Amino acid sequence: MATLVLDNGAYTAKIGYSLEKVSIIPNCQFRSKTSRLKTFTANQLDEIKDPSGLFYILPFQKGYLVNWDVQRKVWDHLFGKEMFKVEFADTSIVITEPYFNFSLIQESMNEILFEEYQFQSALRINAGSLSAHHYFHTKPTELCCLVVDSGFSFTHIAPYCRSKKMKDGIRRINVGGKLLTNHLKEIISYRQLHVMDETHVINQVKEDVCYVSQQFYKDMEIAQMKAEENTLMRDYVLPDFSSIKKGFCKPREEMVFNGKYKTGEQILRLANERFAVPEMLFHPSDIGIQEMGIPEAIVDSIQSLPEEMQPHFYQNIVLTGGNTLFPGFRERLEAELRSLAPAHLPVSVILPENPVCYSWEGGKLLAHTPDYDEMVVTREDYEENGHCICEDKFDI
Template sequence: MDSVVCLDNGACSIKIGYITDEKPKVIPNCIMKAKSEKRRPFIGNQIEECRDISGIFYILSFTKGYITNWEVQKNVYDYIFSTEFPVNFSDTKLIITEPLFNFPIIQEAMVEIFFEEYDCCAMAKTTAPDLCYYQYTNTQDLDEPPLCCVVIDVGYSFSHIVPFVKGKKVLSAIRRIDVGGKLLTNHLKEIISYRYLNVMDESYVINQMKEDGCFISQDFNSDMANAKLKYPENKIAREYVLPDCTTIRRGYLQPPGTAKKTDDYQMLRLNNERFAVPELLFHPLDIGIDQMGLAEATIHAINACPEETRPHLFANIIVVGGSAKFSGMQTRLYKDIRSMAPEFFTVNVTVPEEPQTYSWYGGQYLANDPNFEQSLITRQDYEENGARGVLFDE
C-alpha cells in the first residue's frame, strides 16, 4: 500500500504521523511570542527553546473552532513538514481532519493549499469524531463490532456530542456546548487573578496548572464543604510551585506546608479552583452560558436518534479530547448519565488512555477501509474540476 499520513488538525494541537507509526507526534498548532525574545516567533514545539515562558502571547490559526488565520496555519504547516515531520506529499496520501459543519470556503482553502503549496497527490477529508468511531468500533473486544456509538469530543473551543449509527453521523442529533479547554484555562486565569495575583497574561503557565492540578468532582457540594476546612482536614488544597525558568521548567503540585523556609519558590495555593473550573463542563450556567452540560447534552443527543438505536448508543459512549484527561471524568460522566438514562438500558462510558490522540489512531483503520480509495480527492480531480468542483459537485 502507498504511504499514508494522518494529520489530525486540532485547534490546540496537530497530531501527525504515518499510519504505520506506533504513535503520532503532537505539535502545538500556534505561533507564540515571548516578552524576553520579542523578535523571535516560536512555532509549534519551538517553545521548548524559549528561555522565559512568562507572558507568552499566542497567535492562533483557529477562532471559535474554525480556521480563520491561514497565514498562521500555513507557517505551522511549513514548520512541521520541513522540520518536525518531513514528508513528500507528491507520493504520499493524506488523511486530514476538519471541524464538524466546516464552512465551504474553509474547505476550499484547505484543498487549494495542499494541492498548490505542497503538491499533494491525493487527500481524504474527515472529522475527528469519524476517526474516533473507526478506532472504537475496530478495537472493541466483542464478537461483532458495535453498530452504534456516541463520541463526546471535549475540544479546545467546543465540546461536541456526536452519535453514530451504522457508521454514519446522525447530523440532526449532534449537540455542541460552548465550553472547551480554552474557556477552562481562561476561567482559571480570572479566578487566580481575582484571588491572588494578576496572571491574565500567563496563559501558558496557567494551562499547565490546569492540566496538573484540576480534577472532576464526584460530589461537588461535599468537595466544596471540604475545601472550607483548614489543612490537614482539607483534602483538596495544594500548593502549585510556579516555574522560574532556570531550575523549574514546569510547575508542580505539592501538599501545603511542604516548602522549606530556604526554598526561594513562588507558589500559588489552589483550593476549590481545582474542581470548580472543570465543573463548567457539567454546568456551563455557572458562568452564565445558558446551555446543557456534557451529561444532559448526551442524553439529549441520544434521544434525538431513532428509538431502536438508543440501547446501543447508551452502551457505547466514548470520551475523547484533551479535557477528557481530567481525573474522574469517566466516573462522573457514567454516574450522571446513568442517573438520567432509562433504568433498563446498559450504560457504558469509556475514556481511552490517550484521549488527545485517540482520533489519530482511527486513521489507521480508515486507510485500510475498502472504500478509502473512493473517498480520496486526487490531484487529477483537482486540476480538472478545481477545489469547489471536487468538494461540492455531487
C-alpha cells in the same frame, strides 16, 4: 504511496505517517516577552528559555480555522525538512476539520492542499468520524456509538451508526479547554496573583491539579475548612525558568499550613478552584453560559434518534479530547447519565487509553482499509473538477 494523517486540532496537531507513531505538536505560533521580535512555530516552543508571558498566535478562533497565515507557517514547519520531510507528489493526506465547517474554509483548505503543497490525494474528515472508525474497528459487533469530543474550543457530541454520522443528533457545547484555562487565570488573578498573561503556565497548573468532583457540594464544604482539615488544598510551585523549569505540586507532607515557606519559591494555594473549573463542563451556567452540560446534551442527542437505536448509544459512549483526561471525568459522566437515562437501559462510558490521539489512530486504521482509495480525492480529480468533487466525496 505514503499516507500522512493530520488531526489538525485548535490547540495541538496530532501528526504522523500511517506506518509510524504519532507526534503531538502545538498548532500555533508563539512570541515570548524576552524575544519579542522572534516568532517561534509549533514545537520550537522548547527553544524558548523563559516562557513566562508567552503570547500565543492561534490559527483557530472559536473552533474554526481563520488565520491561514499562521496555519500555513505551522504546516510548512511540520511538512518541512526538520519534521516529516513530506514528498508531496507521492503522499496522500488525511486531515481533520470541525463539524459543520464553513464552505469558504473548506475551499481554502482544498486549494492549499492541492495547489500549494500539491499532495497526490487528500481526505477531509471530522475527527469524530475517525474516532468512530477506530471504535468500530476494535468492537466490530457494535453498530452504534456516541463520540464525545471535548477539545480546546468546543465539546461535540456526535452519534454514529455503522460509521455514518447522524447529523440530527450532533450537539455542540461552547465549553472547551481554552475557556477552562482562561477561567482559572481569572480566579487566580482575582484571589492571589496577577496571571492573566501567563496562559502557558496556568494551562500547566490546570492539567496538574484540576479534577472532576464526584460530589460537588461535599467537596465545597471540605474546601472551606482551615489548614490541615482541608484535604483538598494543594500548593503549586510556579516555575521561575532558571532553577525551576516546570511547575509542580508540593507533596502533601511538605505543605506548610501556618506561616511561610523558607525557600523563595512562588506558591499558588489552590482549593475549590481544583474542581470548580472542570465543573463548567457539567454546568456551563455556573459562569453564565446558558447551555446544557455534557450529560444533558448526551441525553438530548440520543433522544433525537430513532427509539430502537437508543439503547445501543447509551452502551457505547466514547470519550475523546484533552478534557476527558481530568481525573474523575468518566466516573462523574457515567453517574450523571445513569440518573438521567431510562432506568431499564444500561449505560457504559468508555475512556480510551489515549483519548487525545484516539482519532489520529482512527485515521491511521482508515488509511489501511481497502475502501480508502475510493474515499479520497486525487489531484487529477481536483484539477479536472475543482471544489465540487470534494463536496461530493467528503461527507462533512
